[in-house]
Amino acid sequence: MDDFWQNWQPTMRASLCFVRQKGEVLMIRKMRGLGAGKINGPGGRLEEGETALEAAIRETEEEVGVTPLNLSHRGELHFQFVDGLALHCAVFLAEGCLGDPIETEEAIPYWMKPADIPYHDMWADDSYWLPGMLEGKSFKGYFHFDDDRMLSSNVIWY
Numbered sequence: 001m002d003d004f005w006q007n008w009q010p011t012m013r014a015s016l017c018f019v020r021q022k023g024e025v026l027m028i029r030k031m032r033g034l035g036a037g038k039i040n041g042p043g044g045r046l047e048e049g050e051t052a053l054e055a056a057i058r059e060t061e062e063e064v065g066v067t068p069l070n071l072s073h074r075g076e077l078h079f080q081f082v083d084g085l086a087l088h089c090a091v092f093l094a095e096g097c098l099g100d101p102i103e104t105e106e107a108i109p110y111w112m113k114p115a116d117i118p119y120h121d122m123w124a125d126d127s128y129w130l131p132g133m134l135e136g137k138s139f140k141g142y143f144h145f146d147d148d149r150m151l152s153s154n155v156i157w158y
Contacts, residue, residue, distance in 0.1 A: 068094030
């Protein structure tokens with residue numbers, strides 16, 4: 001780990017939640033905000049006083065209308081953008097959910113098999129950590145971006 005990441009501090013904190021159920025993963029097409037138009041898991045910024053776990057549940061409920069169940073913390077994402085945004089994102093995996101996903105102004109939900117996840121429609125870093133996370137591995141990822149172009153990457157598995 002280089003000195004940059006040793007001393008790095010986020011300017012924003014967020015959570016992602018991937019819901020797995022019946023052999024499929026709940027993915028969304030994000031309709032607005034950072035990453036609009038891309039496929040991802042439900043998630044977003046932590047609100048004042050909120051834990052990463054609380055944010056993962058709240059964002060999933062707001063974005064697709066389901067309550068994720070049996071969440072486990074699987075990873076940490078560290079993003080440094082050339083424009084100055086420094087984003088820390090906690091990643092959770094849920095086993096099941098209450099309710100059926102609905103389309104909202106924030107997201108269009110899709111159930112898909114892990115083999116069908118469209119990495120070409122996602123952030124460039126996702127293919128580096130999402131497959132391993134879905135296989136049960138835990139990780140820390142460090143990524144440098146210029147807008148949506150990835151400049152460097154490092155994933156540490158544990």
